[in-house]
Amino acid sequence: MIYREAGQFKTSYGADQMIFPILQDRIFVILAVVAAYLVPLIANEYWLQAVLIPFLILSLAAIGLNLLTGYAGQLSLGTGGFMAVGGYMTYKITTAFPDLNVLIAVLLAGLIAALVGLVFGIPSLRIKGFYLAVATLAAQFFILWLFNKVGWFVNYSPSGTITAPPRTLLGIMVTGPEATAPVRYLIVLTFLAFFALAAKNLVRGRIGRSWMAIRDMDIAAEIIGIRPYQTKLLAFAISSFYCGVAGGLYVFCYLGSAETEAFDIALSFSVLFMIIIGGLGSILGSILGAAFITMVPIFLTNAPPLIGLSMPIDLQKHIEVMLFGSLIVFFLIVEPRGIARLWQIAKEKFRLWPFPY
Amino acid sequence: MNIKTLMLAAVGGMVGLSGVAATSPALADGEHFIPMLVYRTGPYAPSGIPIANGFRDYYTLINARDGGVNGIKIAFEECETEYNTKLGVECYEKLKNNGAHGAALFNPFSTGITYQLIPKAPVDKIPILSMGYGRTAAADGRVFEWVFNFPTTYWSQASAFINYVAQQEGGLDKLKGLKIAHVYHNSAYGKEANPTLEVLAEKYGYDLTLLAVDHPGQEQKATWLQIRRLKPDWIFMSGWGVMNQVAVKEAAGIRYPMDHFVGNWWSGSDADVIPAGKGAIGYKSATFHYAGAGFKVHDDIIKYVYGGDEAKAKENNIGEVLYNRAVINAMFSVEAIRTAQGKFGNKALGGEQVRWGLENLDLTEARLKELGMEGFTRPFKVSCADHETGGPIIIQQWDGKQWSMVSDWIPTMRDVVRPMIEAAAAAYAKENNITPRDC
Numbered sequence: 001m002i003y004r005e006a007g008q009f010k011t012s013y014g015a016d017q018m019i020f021p022i023l024q025d026r027i028f029v030i031l032a033v034v035a036a037y038l039v040p041l042i043a044n045e046y047w048l049q050a051v052l053i054p055f056l057i058l059s060l061a062a063i064g065l066n067l068l069t070g071y072a073g074q075l076s077l078g079t080g081g082f083m084a085v086g087g088y089m090t091y092k093i094t095t096a097f098p099d100l101n102v103l104i105a106v107l108l109a110g111l112i113a114a115l116v117g118l119v120f121g122i123p124s125l126r127i128k129g130f131y132l133a134v135a136t137l138a139a140q141f142f143i144l145w146l147f148n149k150v151g152w153f154v155n156y157s158p159s160g161t162i163t164a165p166p167r168t169l170l171g172i173m174v175t176g177p178e179a180t181a182p183v184r185y186l187i188v189l190t191f192l193a194f195f196a197l198a199a200k201n202l203v204r205g206r207i208g209r210s211w212m213a214i215r216d217m218d219i220a221a222e223i224i225g226i227r228p229y230q231t232k233l234l235a236f237a238i239s240s241f242y243c244g245v246a247g248g249l250y251v252f253c254y255l256g257s258a259e260t261e262a263f264d265i266a267l268s269f270s271v272l273f274m275i276i277i278g279g280l281g282s283i284l285g286s287i288l289g290a291a292f293i294t295m296v297p298i299f300l301t302n303a304p305p306l307i308g309l310s311m312p313i314d315l316q317k318h319i320e321v322m323l324f325g326s327l328i329v330f331f332l333i334v335e336p337r338g339i340a341r342l343w344q345i346a347k348e349k350f351r352l353w354p355f356p357y
Numbered sequence: 358m359n360i361k362t363l364m365l366a367a368v369g370g371m372v373g374l375s376g377v378a379a380t381s382p383a384l385a386d387g388e389h390f391i392p393m394l395v396y397r398t399g400p401y402a403p404s405g406i407p408i409a410n411g412f413r414d415y416y417t418l419i420n421a422r423d424g425g426v427n428g429i430k431i432a433f434e435e436c437e438t439e440y441n442t443k444l445g446v447e448c449y450e451k452l453k454n455n456g457a458h459g460a461a462l463f464n465p466f467s468t469g470i471t472y473q474l475i476p477k478a479p480v481d482k483i484p485i486l487s488m489g490y491g492r493t494a495a496a497d498g499r500v501f502e503w504v505f506n507f508p509t510t511y512w513s514q515a516s517a518f519i520n521y522v523a524q525q526e527g528g529l530d531k532l533k534g535l536k537i538a539h540v541y542h543n544s545a546y547g548k549e550a551n552p553t554l555e556v557l558a559e560k561y562g563y564d565l566t567l568l569a570v571d572h573p574g575q576e577q578k579a580t581w582l583q584i585r586r587l588k589p590d591w592i593f594m595s596g597w598g599v600m601n602q603v604a605v606k607e608a609a610g611i612r613y614p615m616d617h618f619v620g621n622w623w624s625g626s627d628a629d630v631i632p633a634g635k636g637a638i639g640y641k642s643a644t645f646h647y648a649g650a651g652f653k654v655h656d657d658i659i660k661y662v663y664g665g666d667e668a669k670a671k672e673n674n675i676g677e678v679l680y681n682r683a684v685i686n687a688m689f690s691v692e693a694i695r696t697a698q699g700k701f702g703n704k705a706l707g708g709e710q711v712r713w714g715l716e717n718l719d720l721t722e723a724r725l726k727e728l729g730m731e732g733f734t735r736p737f738k739v740s741c742a743d744h745e746t747g748g749p750i751i752i753q754q755w756d757g758k759q760w761s762m763v764s765d766w767i768p769t770m771r772d773v774v775r776p777m778i779e780a781a782a783a784a785y786a787k788e789n790n791i792t793p794r795d796c
Contacts, residue, residue, distance in 0.1 A: 050451065159472070165788055177477055177479070255446070259545045314406075
């Protein structure tokens, strides 16, 4: 009834190619973004620090992996490693050039991560599927081993831990312990909003289409004139750039200090699960998947005391793990194409509401 | 999936999420609130469970036997971290403002989580007591106003280990040419002892080999193969969780003389040696308190917490090494609150006041006796500049059934360690624009 595009005529190519061709969608998205920016007014520090900031950062990483796995079809388990490159390089850059804006340091670190991704993407020209996953696994282990082994990366700190030094932006503390959660939240949100939009446009254009062609059938893609070499490597580079930026923010805006353990294989897996549950080949799916993986366990931990159930903490944890696991299975059975697909179905149903046929 | 179930799921999700926003039930105004970061699940649970039980039992004892600290009850709440840094930080954020005055102090019981919390402590004004773990440099109270790591640190411990080796070998001059290996958990925690061992290697001329074991430490074949080739005279180990039992088993497997294999104080609990069976006999570890349930405080715990049910207390790990350590840590926390009450009056206290209590804590032999812990651990006095006190350590040995003490209290090398701590603290201060306070 409300959600219907009747009467909205497209009179130009521009209008026809919009990301959100339906007016109601545009309004909804704009309202959602504005609301996201207003969240610090009502959310307390626990919400921002423990729930929303990691959710936004992991959304960014999930978008990065989705570009590579969902769009270009290259399975990767090296996400944690590429994020570590971002985190450690941001640290190196900002400690070497303290006057450089830390956000620029994050972007530069993203570029370095892109280079590293390029190198580890080279095997993708020869191997595919699960075998490629194993090759990227090597990136994961090698990078963490390197940061653990070589003192230069951690400025020879005896414990091998990097700590985000205090840095300001326009006179406001943005990293370090003095930086307030709302400020860090807004920075992370801005990064995500900008890069999500960039990714959306990327996958709608020539590059994204060539990725999808490679994903769907690489020989056919080659025949129609897409060069697999450049296309695959570009996917690795851009994906690693996203992961690198996410890694920089992970250390500087969320953790505050980190050792390599923060980027272990579990992180790579959880980002991969985010895009599988959220929806492969969907930018929205990356964000929804990140929300599911980061928020549901926190909700499950906090739920029993809220409804007045008091139980031993270890039992509660075990129940949380079981429920979370069954929820994942449930979602995958009900909709194997992810939460993003559910969202799409909901929208289609809503267009017919209240008179479905 | 039809629209109805979808809507239902969406509404359910919304209700659920809005529920999370609500904080846990408010505590009575007149209670100290002590949050507990515990790990009763996950790969480190064998270490985490006795610790969690020890804390819980001591606070319960204080409430049941004394009616609280000077009449003010202790409220405590557990939060599960799985020894995972991210979950630890989430727990910290969740619990730090609970209670009428916020958290009195945090005992993270994880070096990784401690590293995360150190920068937050001065901002949130909640002190951190990382008893014998965490960042060693925090011993310099001029830079780390809010962090305490008494009674002694990893660096002091490593120096005491070298002292112990010298004792056994017949003097510090005998160290020259000895081969010493350090098997460590490849994390911030495990690496802590390395700088001290390196400095001392240069000073005393022993050959040091550093052998890293990656988290979680179930696979150590390569490490022990290296040890077999190297044949070190002494092995020092900084392990945790499952890594310890595997290492002890592997050492037994290559027939390494167990009495030359010394763990640090996180590598010497009952769970570490029992799985290796007879092979573990002779294994040594450092500690700063006695093991066993033979002290008066244990009798009190059995009486007041378990209502005299000794079997139940045993089930809850009473007397185990890590249980005792948690009891001591809880005792330090309570005594710090008591000290702070001496200045701020008998009321529920917040983090700022408890910080003062920690800094002015003076644990005397007489006080330990009153607490039923005479001989359990050593007295010490914290000061503004020295948050560590560099207390001595003692070596315990596993005889197949229990841990028994096989050395006197071994002094640490303050003259070597303190300048290193000050240098590390100064570097941290410089990196983070902290002006050290005057003490």
